[in-house]
Amino acid sequence: MASNPPKLKIEITSNERLKTLKEQFEARFGESPLFYACAPGRVNLIGEHIDYCGYSVLPMAIEQNILAAVSVNSLGTIQLANTNPQYQDFKVPCSEEIVIDREDPKWYYYFLCGVKGIQVRCVGGLCCGFMKQSLNILQFCILICFSILQERFGIARLAGMSCVVDGTIPPSSGLSSSSALVCCSGLLTMEANHKSLSKVALAEICAKSERYIGTEGGGMDQSISFLAEKGTAKLIEFQPLRATDVKLPEGAVFVISNCCVEMNKAASSHYNIRVVECRIATKMLAQARGLDPRGLLKLSQVQTELKASLEEMLVLVDEVLHPELYSREEICKVLDITSEQLCTELLSANTQHGG
Template sequence: MSDQATGAQDGFAARYGRRPDGVWSAPGRVNLIGEHTDYNHGFVLPFAIDRRTVAAVGVRDDRVVRVRSTFTEEEVSLAIDDLSPTAMEGWSAYVLGVAWALGTQGHDLSQAPGLDLLIDSRVPVGAGLSSSAAIECAVAVALNDLWELNLSPLDLARIGRIAENRAVGAPTGLLDQAASMLGREDHGVFLDCDTEQAEAVALHLREEGLEILVMDSRVEHEHATGGYRDRRESCERGAAALAVATLRELSEDDLTRASAVLDDETYRRVRHIVTENARVLETVRTLGESGPRAIGDLLNASHASMRDDFEITVPEIDLACATAVEHGAIGARMTGGGFGGSAIALVPADARAEIEAAVTSALASAGMREPQLFTVTPSEGARRDA
């Protein structure tokens, strides 16, 4: 059992006066490629990371759910029968929203016992590494066990998405929860967001002497408001104007017609989605045929598309990516929903220190805040730890 899980057990005992009945955890994620394609029913290739959120949970003898965390003294308490999106707010909505979402999907919670939960997260908040999905998925696997629901990992990922969309109010797709639930060591999760079929794709990073360097800009974002929602609505307008149900139905051959039908901004939004889907498929093919050292141009092209067509990057991210590539990274791109957060660089392990120094120096010279730089390892998905 990890130190984090042990600490959560002890923290639970200190707060609730008893030991938990179990400890469950789920990871954050990095999206290797495929940004904003998920809610357009397209393709994505994320992986789970070695930074996790832990939920220590104990069963109660009533119908009350109490939620606490290691990052605030606040306790939120709500009866199972009173769960609704309007009754939840703040960080606890990620927890209580999962319980509520289970009830909306036909699962009988009339006999479900109440619970005490303690959440401890080591997934950086606001960094674009999906700290929210890590909470949702850790809670989902815990409730699945304690309430004896017998749901599959993909079913639980869908529950997490419902919680995020309807309880939290963030219009995200399935990417984050699927990565957190389905992750495997040294593998990506290739997800078709139309069929919701997933398969593991070997990344071969360790054997190729490569690492994934996360460059957290420390520019925080919030998906429940602002640009993320605007981009989704723009994609929906583009699909409607082109008479398709979703942008997944379009190929690069359709872009000439799109340019004649759409205004410039909507066209560029559509072009990003169409070309990004193609890049995901090409990345999966290239990984299988040539390995990770051959995907650099695809990562760089993805970043350029997010910067120029989808317009979701920030100057800190653009500079970090350009600097990393200039100093030896194989490729670099923003990861996550954008408007801040993090970029990733695929780097040779023996060049990482030089690349880190160059990125830090470049941002300092530009008068930007110092980034947080760290590596992540493709890791196992949600699980029971104790």
């Protein structure tokens, strides 16, 4: 696991992006930012759609990132602006309960996922603030610094925050722009409220907090955003979360192409359908082998309980599951549950009405 590096400083005048962001912040709020926070996007090299099944993945961070300039205000509000004019400003009083509209996933709701996750679930570690001078932007993105504390805390009332967000990750392109925004928000909320968190704990919290907007992710995106290091991919393993360096070949070049067709995970059920299908399969496989399916939600848990190899799991899948579509009635009959239990225990909010 990567160590917790010291706080970093940036030379604003030598970085055009930061200089522009600082100027836009000052024009918007009439003061200079107190600190900056940043979270990179990612590309996954090996292991598509298996993190939510509990299996390991091999992503790496990319230079494209979400960057935010932040100050703490005395107005008792969270004030958000975006350098991209297509994203509207937003303001909410800190005294109000944070409400995230899953039916209308605006950009600022992803930001509020990070805020709410920190407010509700904050546990251990020191969040780093990036003050007004420092290193280059890639180091700034990746070397997020924390030191570990032991105490558990919550935030009864959030500090007022003024933020201008700038993103270079193409939206809805499969490079984790939404998760990077959640991570950046979680990071800056920690710093603004003078709280502490380790990189691992913050990754776990941000993975859970993105579910506020309805995305049933497995944690890969948030983990690599916080645990990435320059020059290496990471083998990300779960239960418990840990990351191991995977050295990239000298001279290797990775080309990422963008078809420019946007897919908003929270605005559709496509992503969550795959998640709940794997969840249902987990229950069926467990039941077929005499395991108690209660508490088992991931395929890796069944494999662990059975002490089976991957090859044996493939045989089990072929034996137990048929390739044709399952109806609700068939699922309920196989699992011996009611339709209401299927909805409340296995389906997500945006997959309730599937066939």
